[in-house]
Amino acid sequence: METKDEQVRFDDMPERIRALPKDHRGYPVPYFVAWPNGKPDHRIMDRAKLWPAMEKKLCWICGQKLGAYLAFPVGPMCVLNRNISEPPSHLECARFAVKACPFLAIPAKARRDKNLPPDIEAPAGIGLKRNPGITAIWICKEYQSSLLPNGLLFQLGEPIGAEWYYEGRPASREEVETWIESGLPSLLAIAKTDGPVALLALRQMLHIARGLLPAK
Numbered sequence: 001m002e003t004k005d006e007q008v009r010f011d012d013m014p015e016r017i018r019a020l021p022k023d024h025r026g027y028p029v030p031y032f033v034a035w036p037n038g039k040p041d042h043r044i045m046d047r048a049k050l051w052p053a054m055e056k057k058l059c060w061i062c063g064q065k066l067g068a069y070l071a072f073p074v075g076p077m078c079v080l081n082r083n084i085s086e087p088p089s090h091l092e093c094a095r096f097a098v099k100a101c102p103f104l105a106i107p108a109k110a111r112r113d114k115n116l117p118p119d120i121e122a123p124a125g126i127g128l129k130r131n132p133g134i135t136a137i138w139i140c141k142e143y144q145s146s147l148l149p150n151g152l153l154f155q156l157g158e159p160i161g162a163e164w165y166y167e168g169r170p171a172s173r174e175e176v177e178t179w180i181e182s183g184l185p186s187l188l189a190i191a192k193t194d195g196p197v198a199l200l201a202l203r204q205m206l207h208i209a210r211g212l213l214p215a216k
């Protein structure tokens with residue numbers, strides 16, 4: 001994981017990221033990261049920080065106060081179902097996380113599930129377990145949260161805009177469309193089981209998402 005490429009990407013850290021503690025490799029440790037046995041594990045989200053982040057309106061990545069704009073780094077399917085298991089960040093912090101490491105912003109994703117401590121639970125909601133490849137930064141001014149039996153789930157507010165990345169670099173419209181199309185059958189299957197209202201909602205989400213795609 002410690003490639004030359006990653007070192008280069010860490011060079012242009014925003015001020016707020018620079019203020020974070022560092023791990024033994026010198027990598028910044030985001031606010032959300034858990035410290036089991038006094039050592040940070042970037043793959044694990046510390047659920048105890050969810051409530052303070054929400055209540056005090058803190059950035060999930062740098063832990064500092066949020067402004068009016070809320071940024072959510074999300075996988076392409078979250079753009080359609082609008083559900084995410086983590087609260088928002090500064091746009092600047094989200095951009096850094098997505099560029100520095102697509103998995104920094106979305107812990108415990110498929111690629112690094114190996115060797116996780118056994119007490120790690122799956123995030124709340126229905127996660128479609130596939131390596132995202134494409135990451136979007138959803139930008140909005142508000143969000144909702146709901147308490148599910150296995151944790152908190154957040155719903156993205158009406159979008160002001162979105163930025164799209166493919167493994168850290170800006171994604172093309174074609175790349176995003178391909179990813180959405182490939183994930184659509186599983187979302188359609190879930191919506192069909194849930195009934196016509198869910199299907200209608202999915203169609204509407206799809207329409208909105210298409211309006212947020214990178215320009216042709």
Ligand SMILES: [Zn+2]
Pocket residue numbers: 016059060061062063064089090093
């Ligand atoms: Zn921040």
